[in-house]
Amino acid sequence: MVKSLTKGKVWMTAALACAVLLQTACGNGNEGGTASSADPSASATQGASSERVNIELMEVGWVNTPVGDNDPYKKWLDDKFNVNFKLTALPAADLEAKILTRFASQEPPDLIFTYDKNQILKLQSQGVLMEDVTPLLEKLPSINGALDENAKTFTTLDGKMIAIPRPPEPGNWTVMVRKDWLANLGLDIPKTNDELMNVIRKFTTDDPDKNGKADTWGISSAGGGSSLGEIGNFQGMFGQFYGFYIQDNAAAHAVTTGVHKQFLDFVKTLVDEKTIDPDWYTQGWEQRKPKLFGNKIGVAWYPGSIVAEHESLQENKGNYVDVWEAIPMPKGSENGGVRGPSGLVNGMYAISANAAKDPAKLEKIAQLLEGVSYPNDGYWALRWGVGPDGQEVLDLEDGFKFYTEAQDKYRKEYPGAWDYGTWIGTSRDKVLQSTADEPNATGMKQLELDEKAKGFEATKNYNDLLELDPQLVSDITKMTEEFQIKYILGKETDYDKFVANWKKAGGERLLEDAEKQFKAMNLIQ
Amino acid sequence: MSNGNEKVYQAVSSAIVLGLTLLSAIPLIYVISMSLVNEQEWIDRGGFILWPQNPTLIAYERLFQGTAVLQALSATVVRTVLGTALVLLMTTLAAYVLSKRNLPGRKPMLFFILVTILIGGGLIPTYLVVRDLHLLDSVWALILPGLVDSWSVLVLKQFFENIPGELEESAVIDGAGEVTLMCKIMIPMAAPAMAAIGLFIGVAHWNSWFDALIYLDDSKWHPIQLLIRNMFSSSEIGAQFNNAGQHNAFNPVNRVSAESLKMALVVIGTLPILCVYPFLQKHFMKGMYLGAVKG
Numbered sequence: 001m002v003k004s005l006t007k008g009k010v011w012m013t014a015a016l017a018c019a020v021l022l023q024t025a026c027g028n029g030n031e032g033g034t035a036s037s038a039d040p041s042a043s044a045t046q047g048a049s050s051e052r053v054n055i056e057l058m059e060v061g062w063v064n065t066p067v068g069d070n071d072p073y074k075k076w077l078d079d080k081f082n083v084n085f086k087l088t089a090l091p092a093a094d095l096e097a098k099i100l101t102r103f104a105s106q107e108p109p110d111l112i113f114t115y116d117k118n119q120i121l122k123l124q125s126q127g128v129l130m131e132d133v134t135p136l137l138e139k140l141p142s143i144n145g146a147l148d149e150n151a152k153t154f155t156t157l158d159g160k161m162i163a164i165p166r167p168p169e170p171g172n173w174t175v176m177v178r179k180d181w182l183a184n185l186g187l188d189i190p191k192t193n194d195e196l197m198n199v200i201r202k203f204t205t206d207d208p209d210k211n212g213k214a215d216t217w218g219i220s221s222a223g224g225g226s227s228l229g230e231i232g233n234f235q236g237m238f239g240q241f242y243g244f245y246i247q248d249n250a251a252a253h254a255v256t257t258g259v260h261k262q263f264l265d266f267v268k269t270l271v272d273e274k275t276i277d278p279d280w281y282t283q284g285w286e287q288r289k290p291k292l293f294g295n296k297i298g299v300a301w302y303p304g305s306i307v308a309e310h311e312s313l314q315e316n317k318g319n320y321v322d323v324w325e326a327i328p329m330p331k332g333s334e335n336g337g338v339r340g341p342s343g344l345v346n347g348m349y350a351i352s353a354n355a356a357k358d359p360a361k362l363e364k365i366a367q368l369l370e371g372v373s374y375p376n377d378g379y380w381a382l383r384w385g386v387g388p389d390g391q392e393v394l395d396l397e398d399g400f401k402f403y404t405e406a407q408d409k410y411r412k413e414y415p416g417a418w419d420y421g422t423w424i425g426t427s428r429d430k431v432l433q434s435t436a437d438e439p440n441a442t443g444m445k446q447l448e449l450d451e452k453a454k455g456f457e458a459t460k461n462y463n464d465l466l467e468l469d470p471q472l473v474s475d476i477t478k479m480t481e482e483f484q485i486k487y488i489l490g491k492e493t494d495y496d497k498f499v500a501n502w503k504k505a506g507g508e509r510l511l512e513d514a515e516k517q518f519k520a521m522n523l524i525q
Numbered sequence: 526m527s528n529g530n531e532k533v534y535q536a537v538s539s540a541i542v543l544g545l546t547l548l549s550a551i552p553l554i555y556v557i558s559m560s561l562v563n564e565q566e567w568i569d570r571g572g573f574i575l576w577p578q579n580p581t582l583i584a585y586e587r588l589f590q591g592t593a594v595l596q597a598l599s600a601t602v603v604r605t606v607l608g609t610a611l612v613l614l615m616t617t618l619a620a621y622v623l624s625k626r627n628l629p630g631r632k633p634m635l636f637f638i639l640v641t642i643l644i645g646g647g648l649i650p651t652y653l654v655v656r657d658l659h660l661l662d663s664v665w666a667l668i669l670p671g672l673v674d675s676w677s678v679l680v681l682k683q684f685f686e687n688i689p690g691e692l693e694e695s696a697v698i699d700g701a702g703e704v705t706l707m708c709k710i711m712i713p714m715a716a717p718a719m720a721a722i723g724l725f726i727g728v729a730h731w732n733s734w735f736d737a738l739i740y741l742d743d744s745k746w747h748p749i750q751l752l753i754r755n756m757f758s759s760s761e762i763g764a765q766f767n768n769a770g771q772h773n774a775f776n777p778v779n780r781v782s783a784e785s786l787k788m789a790l791v792v793i794g795t796l797p798i799l800c801v802y803p804f805l806q807k808h809f810m811k812g813m814y815l816g817a818v819k820g
Contacts, residue, residue: 064755065593066744086742091758094738097648101739104649105656283572286784290572312780313568413591416744 053364054084055355058099059113060347061089061419072410073420076381076388081368089419092116103128103352110355111365113423115347117154117163118470123350124162130356132160139366140164142373146428153521154344154464164369165345169427172303173233174339174453179325181208181216181298189325193237193266193332196299203298204275219270219299220277222288227481228267228488229280230301233340235263236459237332242340243463244514249524251515255480255502261495262332268488281485289313304449308434311442321441326449328456341461346426374426383421384431385411393431394439400447401431402439466517472506479505551575560584560789564780572784584781584789587766594793596745597752600664602797604748605730608668612726613719615672620681621707642675648739655740666740667733667748677722684715720805731798749794762786 067073067087077085088109090098096119102108108128114120123129130136137144146167155163182189182199185208190196200218202208208216221229235241241254241263254260270276277283277291291297292306293313300306302324310320331337349369355361372378377387384403385391389410394402411417427450432443479502486492503511518524554575561580562570570578588594622628623635646654651670660666688711696710712719734750741747756762762783 063759065752065759066596066747068592088742090738091755093758094754097735098738101648101652105652107656286782287572289782290568290570294568294571313564414593415591416593 052078052082052084053361054086055111055361055365055368056086056088056109057111057113057423058088058090058095058102058109059419059423060092060095060115061416062422063415063418064089064091065416066414067416067419068410068414071414071417072388073382073385073417077368077372077378077420080378080381081364081371083364083368085368087420089416089422095119096122099123106354108352108354110352110361111369112350112352113166113347114350117348120155120163120348120350121157124157128353129162130351130353132162133164133351134161136164136351136362136366137161140370140373142370142376143167150461150465151345155348163348163350166347166349167426167428168342168344169346170454171339171342171458172427172450172453173301174303174326174456175234175329176300176302176306176324176449177327178203178208178298178323180323182325184208184210189327190330192330193336196237196330197266197269200270200275200299201273204273208298209295216296216298217277217291218275218297219280220288220291220297221280222283222285223281224284225282228484231267231276231280232263233301234266234329235259236329236338236340237266237336238262239333239335240338240459242459242461244466244468244510245459245462246518246523247335251511251518251524253507253511255499255507256511259333259336260480260484264484264487264495266332268490271488272490303453304446307445307449308442312435316442318441321445324449326452326456337457339456339458341459344461344464347423349423372424374424374429379424379429383425383429396432396439399430401429402443403431403433404437405433405435406437462518462523465521465523466514468510468513469506472510475505476502476507476510556788556791559785560792562782562785564782564785567782567785583779584785585793587781588786588789588793590766593752594749594790597747597749598793598797600746601731601748601750604664604667604733604746605727605798607664608671608730609723609727611668612672612674612677613723616674616677616681616722617712617715617719619673620678621685621711623678624682624685626686638673638675638678652739661740662743662746664746667730667736667746670736674722674726677726680722681715681718684718685711688714724802724805727801728798753790753794756790757787 074085074087077083088098092115095114096116099109099112099119100122103123103126112120112123120129143164143166147165148168151165151168152161155161155165177189177199179189181187181203185202185206187199187202188195190199203216203218205214207214219231221231223229223231232241235254239254239257239259240247240252241259244251244253246252247257254263267276277288277297279288289309290313292300293310304326306324307321310324311318314320329337329339351362351365355365368378370376372382374383380393381387384393385408386393389408391403391408396402405412432439432447434440434443436443483492483498487495487498492498515524555573558574558577559567561577561582561584562574563579563581563583566574566577566579619638623631623638625631628634645651655661655666655670658669660669692710692714693706696706701709731748732750734748734754737746737748737751766781766786
């Protein structure tokens with residue numbers, strides 16, 4: 001009898017536990033899918049917001065960490081546009097898996113922001129995106145007014161715009177050189193590849209920092225073990241180098257024009273003469289910083305933020321505000337002395353077909369996009385917290401502005417809130433972002449270097465206008481990466497053989513495709 | 526082989542193994558060391574540090590200042606403990622039942638469980654099932670889909686089958702029912718195997734991130750591995766954690782590099798599960814071999 005009672009208690013307890021578990025499972029789950037569906041039962045409990053449209057944005061974020069429960073940015077958006085806004089920010093590597101799962105399960109996000117055109121093309125081929133966003137552009141004057149024809153062409157397929165391009169950003173990366181070292185050694189700003197090579201040599205051998213130690217290198221890179229890193233931009237010394245382009249009224253590529261070989265010979269000389277940081281190929285971007293900002297490297301490819309980073313790693317005493325100079329790419333040939341091109345667009349907005357079928361939702365998306373695009377109020381709110389978070393953006397001279405992170409408490413605690421600005425951020429706002437309480441010499445120098453860089457000659461971007469076989473492009477890119485490090489290290493010497501193999505592996509076919517497409521676009525006569 | 530040669534052989538073998546062990550340990554040492562340096566030391570010593578001269582916990586302090594890391598850790602612990610306990614329970618029940626040779630329909634049941642080792646539902650069908658069961662944005666989306674591990678069922682079933690039938694018979698003669706038999710005789714005897722399986726399942730739960738990425742939009746249940754993955758892909762991690770709270774100092778002694786923050790995250794994501802292993806080690810070693818010997 002006692003045993004039966006005990007047995008009964010065990011079974012009763014087990015049954016209760018199962019019931020609790022099932023209740024938790026059913027009770028804690030998402031009851032209605034995602035915010036992309038207007039849930040009538042939810043609207044009944046939302047009182048004054050019962051007519052709010054649910055809009056979900058899925059984007060490649062900068063930070064991708066959680067925002068808090070009392071999110072002032074979401075609240076501001078919801079109140080301003082009368083929506084129920086949901087932001088999902090993911091790393092680029094994860095966005096595709098998430099998006100494809102959501103589309104396949106018929107619960108797509110309403111709006112997608114991505115930099116990867118292939119993702120958009122993949123979704124478009126499945127018929128799950130708004131077929132043609134061209135009519136929407138009329139409602140987006142702030143975006144449309146900043147777009148050029150190339151940007152629109154980039155997102156056009158078979159005569160229809162499959163995504164709304166975000167206006168391109170002018171490049172602010174350029175060659176940065178330690179001008180204090182130049183002064184110490186009595187050298188001038190290098191204007192040619194030979195002068196640059198001489199400067200790099202002297203930076204390595206002649207103790208440019210006058211500390212009595214042989215502890216400097218002329219130049220470095222951060223290949224991360226898989227590529228040449230940012231030193232690849234120095235191909236611009238010898239001519240155009242970005243993908244496939246037009247030269248002498250024909251399709252061309254740096255491998256076939258000789259630009260690539262001249263560049264490899266330049267780097268090979270650096271390696272042979274040991275004037276480049278020995279870890280240049282294997283180290284990552286962050287791993288290189290102690291050397292760059294520890295006063296070991298004299299030439300770098302960087303934007304104006306090199307000043308702020310250098311200062312912050314040297315206690316911000318102001319000693320390194322004026323040591324870097326932005327210079328144009330030294331010229332190594334008649335067509336050389338150029339920076340690579342900027343992208344044709346700075347990301348794209350795609351709208352799901354589901355959202356497009358709902359006129360009220362589509363109208364709201366247009367209002368939202370226009371309202372948060374530069375230079376409207378929504379831009380300053382989401383990007384810099386003016387409004388939602390009580391932040392201020394101060395006016396400086398020449399149209400520049402200043403924003404300090406020092407008072408930004410919410411985004412200090414929840415850095416993921418920065419991703420409200422990822423999908424709209426632009427350097428056209430001319431805002432200097434700083435950790436200092438007020439504008440200082442470091443910030444002004446950064447602005448100066450960036451503006452200088454934007455004025456240096458850059459090549460046109462022809463490559464991004466093309467639709468080339470991605471497999472062939474991948475094959476020849478991989479082949480090039482493998483060959484160039486071997487060539488630089490002296491393990492391969494026959495460049496002509498590489499060119500022949502490159503053509504055979506797909507380079508020739510890609511050149512022909514590029515030529516056809518350039519002719520179709522009337523870029524080649 | 527003479528004694529002298531034997532000793533030389535042992536010495537050389539030991540030296541080689543020790544060398545290989547130290548080589549293998551270098552990445553681990555690097556991770557721990559880098560997590561204990563401030564920005565000043567990182568700049569001064571060129572970025573690759575195997576032994577910090579001025580060890581500091583500043584990277585850990587910065588990571589735990591906000592709520593993201595703690596929240597992710599809590600979510601991972603809940604998921605791992607709950608998930609492991611439930612998987613062990615369900616797997617044990619399935620294995621015990623399937624170990625009974627006189628069970629009607631045993632072979633088809635076994636087939637249906639084991640075929641899932643070779644064939645899975647795939648990402649989209651599984652997502653649809655999870656969604657239709659209203660499990661999205663819930664910790665149960667991370668636990669219920671993997672509640673019965675087929676491989677573990679096989680191993681445990683084998684264990685139960687190896688237990689002498691006489692033990693069972695004598696327990697039945699003494700008046701034990703099925704539940705008593707299972708709980709007081711069979712499970713204690715299978716404890717080594719269950720410990721090993723529990724460790725595998727626990728580590729799998731601790732390391733999982735992809736299911737959280739797919740099933741959870743709400744970051745409340747995002748596990749630490751997903752947070753680590755997101756933070757590693759962020760170019761702003763150094764700026765974020767060096768500008769947090771009152772530590773907005775410009776002195777590199779009070780700052781921490783992005784590399785150190787990442788290494789500290791790796792330690793935070795790895796250390797807890799590593800600490801569990803010593804407690805289960807004796808069962809683990811026994812469990813790996815017991816099932817291999819029959820009769």
